Amino acid sequence: MKSKIKVIEKYFTKSEIDALGGLIVDIKKSWPKAKFKLFGSKLRGTADEESDLDILILLPCEVTEKIRQRIIHKVFDINLTFETNISSLIMAEKEWGSAIFSLLPIHECIEKEGVSL
Secondary structure (H helix, E strand, O other): OHHHHHHHHHHOOHHHHHHHHHHHHHHHHHOOOOEEEEEOHHHHOOOOOOOOEEEEEEEOOOOOHHHHHHHHHHHHHHHHHHOOOEEEEEEEHHHHOOHHHHOOHHHHHHHHHOEEO
16 A cells, blocks of 8 residues: 555645545545546656546446436536546446456556556
């Protein structure tokens, strides 16, 4: 875990770290078993000024449109509050682990480079 924190502190601003913490705490209130993975250019250290902060949110339930919108609105509010650019990929954990999604390039990328929080 210590190495994960060092990577996050190296490439993310304090505001981004605070925003992620707030997002995770808020989502865990509704879905205590939710899981999170950071991925993308910011995590790799190859981000530019326009890059967003990518996070995979895995929920222990079916992700309905209502749930998806609720989380999207929360991310939007957090981005406004912390002046960040978090971009979320929201999926059911069961769906993420299915054979069809495991074939997608983004799945391989996230599983290979992603950092679980």
